[in-house]
Amino acid sequence: MKVLTEERKQRILTDIDRNGVVQIRELIAQLDASESTIRRDLGELAKAGLVRRVHGGAQKISSLRDEPGVQEKATTHTTAKAAIARAAANMVADGDLIFLDAGTTTAQMIPLLQDKDVTVVTTGVDNASLLADYGIKTIMLGGTIKPLTKAIIGAQAAQQLAQYRFNSAFIGANGIHIDYGCTTPDPEEAATKRVAISQAACTYMLADASKFGSVSFAQIAPLNTTAIITDDFTAIDPAFTKLDNIKEATL
Secondary structure, three states, rough: OOOOOHHHHHHHHHHHHHOOEHHHHHHHHHOOOOHHHHHHHHHHHHHHEEEEOOEEEEOOOOOOOOOOOHHHHHOOOHHHHHHHHHHHHHOOOOOOEEEEOOOOOHHHHEEEEEEEOOOEEEEEEHHHHHHHOOEEEEEEEOOOOOOOOOOOOHHHHHHHOOOEEEEEEEEEOEEOOOHHHHHHHHHHHHHHHHHHHOOOOEEEEEEOOOHHHOOOEEEEHHHHHEEEEOOHOOOOHHHHHHHHHHOOOOO
């Protein structure tokens, strides 16, 4: 059944408020509307300052310093994160020493590592507990615990990280942008991630399609300096997909 314009816009706003982001292709199916109609609605909502247009959809208006907590992250884009986690875990070989960033995407890698003889260094409080549950050799860094993301940050964490060398590092990002690179809201967390990257032979940035086109406050790394694993090339701008370092996970 066709949905009236104002009702359609309200449903879009409700969806964005709940999930933080909407994709045009999903709205077409949900609202039984054409692509041109959805694009027009999103354009009008953006002009009114109610949403921010991003490639393939729109996202909630937020500050560069805004950051969702662990519980909110754990319930969004779960299918995408699972696909990314599988692709990332396939990059890990027996005997590897790896860095695993705090985050819900890296958390989904952990069950996939249990049959591999690996040692994991992590800044994630929740991830350290889960790694232990799976019997994976784990080194948890000391430092200050950031309540919102359960990440360990600060000078102590950075100093300890600098003592290790990794075969690979798996890093989370809040934004992936053509000009501003890979970003996160917290400068201290960004600094810790940068140290991990500097100590790794290979780094994989893990970011679902909703992160592309977004920018947060602090840069983790320029766009072309790490491999980036995402879930759906059809949902991001071709300016990203033509880059050799951005890889699509297979569902």
